[in-house]
Amino acid sequence: METITTRPRVLVIGAGFAGLMAVKKLARQPVDVTLIDRRNHHLFQPLLYQVATSDLAPSDVAWPIREIFSRHRNVTVVLAEVSDIDQDQHVVITDQGRYPFDYLVVACGAETSYFGRDDWAEVALGLKRIPNATDIRKKILVAFERAETADSTREQDRLTTFAVVGGGPTGVEMAGAIAELARMTLAKDFRHIDAAQARIVLIEAGPRLLSAFPEALSDYTQRTLERLGVEVMLDTRVTDITAAGVELGDRRIPAGSVIWGAGVHVPHAACWLGVETDRSGRVPVGPDLSLAGHPNIFVIGDAAQIAWQDGKTVPGLAPAAKQQGIYAAEAIAARVAGHAAPAPFRYRHMGDLATIGRHAAVISYGPLKLRGFVAWWLWGMAHIYFLIGVRKPLLIAINWLWSYLRAAKGVRLITGTLGGTDDPAYKPPQSVDAA
């Protein structure tokens, strides 16, 4: 759908933190903005694991993109799947038509990566999008249901074993939340199994959990998880994952459910842009976040590889993505206004945080290191703060508090067909979910 316009046309691909922030800034500029996403909602990814463990409903962590920009008449939202970018003609090609641009912001985000073992996707569920979270929720809940009616204790044990691969924030948060789901929420629900006896194993290839955090917090995280009943395996490499369980060299853990939190990659940007990327598919950009040789094309967020400090690159965190979105919008606005380009992008690290169950968290913020209950509350407040301006922060806060107080996890719905990985009709969850 091409429209004739006299104002510069800015096209933004992706409504994650980076793209959304860019559009919010550009909405106040004399430009026409088109935001293309294959889904109709922005997802607040940091809380997604709570959907997977029945604490929150999908609509608590996602809201319609159109609603966010309904009053900005210069912003057009398009639900479409990008298939290519014609850099010479300045056109983005989608399944819904061709969209010409004067400026392009590529913020297409990352997907779960299985490091070349895509066959693992069928049994090791990743956690990037809402259907992933509801798939994991269903997988966990059905495992307990099937254990309740299983014939042998061996099969009951297998079904109630949950292997979480990857000791980063996602793995830590998932392992802690599953442990609490089993030991608290479901404890009294079954008659033939003891849900509290569920086995939760967290497997990390490196020497410690949360490698981006200071070592003391990694140790604290491990101890806290172990107190929740999580078995932590460090320096342990997963060699195979099947419907029967996880293989670690010559060891084998029979497990009914495997959650994958070990890695991400950027699937499309390189192929659209025809450029070389790093190993995880990220597109290298210059200090103004533009593509080499294409000053009107910006790549931001998880899709971008941006130099930072000590040879490291800017991490794939929400605050980093937002900073890049703001920067790209300002660079475009300056260009449109004929002003000087802003100073090169400089990442301000806001710290790292991760929760461990519903009583503890670890926060690393510059010289400030926090852990325990105080950190948990700060984590909660930070998230509620970030939610301000969106649909219903108060409701989420109430729901969250309610859930916390009751440890009830009332969102534990199994909907859709029961098909799990043991089901011959099972199809692997699609990381490309809506559109």
Place this chain on the structure above:
Amino acid sequence: METITTRPRVLVIGAGFAGLMAVKKLARQPVDVTLIDRRNHHLFQPLLYQVATSDLAPSDVAWPIREIFSRHRNVTVVLAEVSDIDQDQHVVITDQGRYPFDYLVVACGAETSYFGRDDWAEVALGLKRIPNATDIRKKILVAFERAETADSTREQDRLTTFAVVGGGPTGVEMAGAIAELARMTLAKDFRHIDAAQARIVLIEAGPRLLSAFPEALSDYTQRTLERLGVEVMLDTRVTDITAAGVELGDRRIPAGSVIWGAGVHVPHAACWLGVETDRSGRVPVGPDLSLAGHPNIFVIGDAAQIAWQDGKTVPGLAPAAKQQGIYAAEAIAARVAGHAAPAPFRYRHMGDLATIGRHAAVISYGPLKLRGFVAWWLWGMAHIYFLIGVRKPLLIAINWLWSYLRAAKGVRLITGTLGGTDDPAYKPPQSVDAA
């Protein structure tokens, strides 16, 4: 999974209003109760249409059966699909094993019926279970998205035409809610179409809407819907439904979405029990709700055909189902205790109510006839009252009020694949959803 027990074993099939109420009563009796459902949640069906129109999240209208009975140690919940009932051996056969019983309560509920035109199921979406509601939600939202990028106004018009078949409460509520979704919530969201111009057609074969209500309320309902912009077609029979639209004899309405609210039937009970049923599959029962010749087998709720007054049968409403659940539990308890059987079941009609958008409702309660805003509030209060004792009535009330005040419908998520009926990969929604 058979367990040895000395107390009478009561088996209840179905955790709808009837079955749930029976188990609640039986939980306090000296019996062992097993509740079998193919889903893990009880669904509050009267509010389901609000999930279809993005007002509520699925978890707002459903809650885990296990949670409801977690403290009743004599209640065992089984997630299983019943395949047969052996009336001589007193055993229920499921995909998870055989369950013997001393008393059986069949409360398996009703499903959407297409009156023999099961091919319509692919294009005319029914509304009985959560996946139906999220399918309808997706269908409606994707229709607007596709209209926004469509090439011709003809196709835009077709996509933004919604045909609702059946002028009972479901059809009236859906038509009103879609009209408000289009005219209020989505009004400012699109740039190439005017969502407020969407066409909503409500088609009823009989001479008036809400035929169970007094005529004056039917007329009021029609006028109110028309004020919301709904076209009401009475005395109009649907002769065919395809992906292109609805056929009414020689007339044709091109429509992108068709919602089916025209009828229900009971798919399984007759075949399990090997009995004759009425046209909609309901099993005739005696005045004590038991099956003829089987005094220890009760059939209740939508699955039962029970004589009422003026040649009519007890209607398929939530209060009726609850009364039957209580009665069956009392009849069993009396038998177990060696007391006299209770007096024959007598249905106390609590009235009829239906909402029309978010500003009006109609209520018929004995001599009391109410309509308009007051009725709407009473309807809301009645529903919140019925929700008391379950998970989070307060949250639903807040969410509902919030949604009402903002008319925002933030739950308008499109998740899963985009597949609609125009999609070659589309599979019809399964009325048998979870398990």
